[in-house]
Amino acid sequence: MSFWATQADARVRQVSREKDYMSAPPEIRNKGGSLDEVFAEGCTFHLEQMSATHWWMAVECGGKRVHINLHSRATIKASAETEDA
Numbered sequence: 001m002s003f004w005a006t007q008a009d010a011r012v013r014q015v016s017r018e019k020d021y022m023s024a025p026p027e028i029r030n031k032g033g034s035l036d037e038v039f040a041e042g043c044t045f046h047l048e049q050m051s052a053t054h055w056w057m058a059v060e061c062g063g064k065r066v067h068i069n070l071h072s073r074a075t076i077k078a079s080a081e082t083e084d085a
Helices: 003-022
Strands: 027-031 034-039 044-051 054-061 064-071
Touching: 034 064
Parallel strands: none
Antiparallel strands: 027 034, 044 054, 054 064
16 A cells, blocks of 8 residues: 555544544533533533623534523622643
């Protein structure tokens, strides 16, 4: 097998793995009847402050979308940081 055929085959396998990775839907984990965690990889994520006491977010991947609403009686304080992966 030629070098180029080997490289093309490796790239096809890589793309296939990437599609599998990107196609997994978000996992919703509940604990004690309440939302505990939403886990998703390779997805679109949208977080938006709707008011001082309400945040909305959506996570979409694998053909599924999860909407999450966070409410509080008092002001919800939020912060964000970036870090190198």
